[in-house]
Amino acid sequence: MADGQSPAVRIVAFDVFGTVVDWHGSIAREVDALGLGVDAAGFARAWRAGYRPAMARVMAGELGWTRIDDLHRMILDDVLVEFGVTGLDEAGRRDLNRAWHRLDPWPDSVEGLTRIKTRHTICTLSNGNLGLLANMAKRAALPWDCILSAEVFRAYKPDPSTYLGVADVFDVSPGEVMLAAAHQDDLDAARECGLQTAYVERRDEFGADRPKDVSPDPANAVHAKDIVDLAKQLGC
Amino acid sequence: MADGQSPAVRIVAFDVFGTVVDWHGSIAREVDALGLGVDAAGFARAWRAGYRPAMARVMAGELGWTRIDDLHRMILDDVLVEFGVTGLDEAGRRDLNRAWHRLDPWPDSVEGLTRIKTRHTICTLSNGNLGLLANMAKRAALPWDCILSAEVFRAYKPDPSTYLGVADVFDVSPGEVMLAAAHQDDLDAARECGLQTAYVERRDEFGADRPKDVSPDPANAVHAKDIVDLAKQLGC
DSSP: OOOTTSOOOOEEEEOOBTTTBOHHHHHHHHHHHTTOSSOHHHHHHHHHHTHHHHHHHHHTTSSOSOOHHHHHHHHHHHHHHHTTOOOOOHHHHHHHHGGGGSOOBOTTHHHHHHHHHTTSEEEEEESSOHHHHHHHHHHHTOOOSEEEEHHHHTSOTTSHHHHHHHHHHHTOOGGGEEEEESOHHHHHHHHHTTOEEEEEOOTTTTOTTSOOOOOOOTTSSEEESSHHHHHHHTTO | OOOTTSOOOOEEEEOOBTTTBOHHHHHHHHHHHTTOSSOHHHHHHHHHHTHHHHHHHHHTTSSOSOOHHHHHHHHHHHHHHHTTOOOOOHHHHHHHHGGGGSOOBOTTHHHHHHHHHTTSEEEEEESSOHHHHHHHHHHHTOOOSEEEEHHHHTSOTTSHHHHHHHHHHHTOOGGGEEEEESOHHHHHHHHHTTOEEEEEOOTTTTOTTSOOOOOOOTTSSEEESSHHHHHHHTTO
């Protein structure tokens, strides 16, 4: 838990892909269902691996402001070539790209968020675009008080304007915001901006056969096994 | 109802002040409770009357981008002078300004929104800032799928970029978005952008003793007595 010096947490902002929803399992399942004859789990990982380089091109000014929906589509077209898939037409590609709107939550996410919401304002802080996050929340019953996105701040995480933007939107100090994420680099960047941080273990983010290192980092105020555990540690 | 040529409505975007919440009654009640010895209803109307001129100054470039919270505060300081109130200190002013985050919904709003949400995506399209709208929704249990605001589009209604922005966020055509509002000028501007429109009667928006003209305008696809009636007319 946070030390005695930290201000009370008023806003808990959540990273979404990997932290709240299982992108790997969900994408692999949709790819598998298409019967393209590819390694669906590998395809999901390759698609996701294109995400950071694509955002880096936007942040470097090489591409204008671009929504994740459009970056996902650019990457998809490349990954289809890489995996030698030729039988997916425009409508099929468009629908597969929307699979990112249909990601399933981890089994603890809805219960944990619902509990945390009783005592705090809960919001997303995701590089996903607003429409993607709203469609996902509606389908998966994620009970956000507010959906915040890179699209609002016109910058992707880990740009400081995203973390500080959450505090600004709610007119609170950065220390009254806690970022919850399954990625230490995201939390490191948030902490540098003065936010409190909570690490959420998602050992299977890249698949059960590729367990992730989920060792605690003492720099985080909270280390939680999942979002229900985070709720408990926040006293909710 | 919409004529046979109109596309199916996928997103219902709501004006908030006056349409979903009773700003007049809520603000008057808070002002009255402070015991400032002023006509509380008149104070509420004067405060609200400063809103459009203040937004016009921003849109004309005379002021930089300014959140409604800050415009409300500028207007409040003027209205306090106008009403001869000298006994409200900085903390009191700050708290009174937050009364706009604590507006009560009309009696039909939560039920109506909950019903519409079963078949459509429901969002705000308000000049209120994101934090204000999120705090209001949390307190009043308004079940938005997504909170959209002038703050996202960096323009106030009736700027076309706000109405078209809703369609853009959800990647739908303007005709698949319906704006619901208690103000014909807001609806007129939305219709010019290709949105479908629903008028919601709020005869008492300015107080029960100052009934508003709520005559139907045939240009609107729907004319509803309240949000429950809107739900019924949308088949929800």
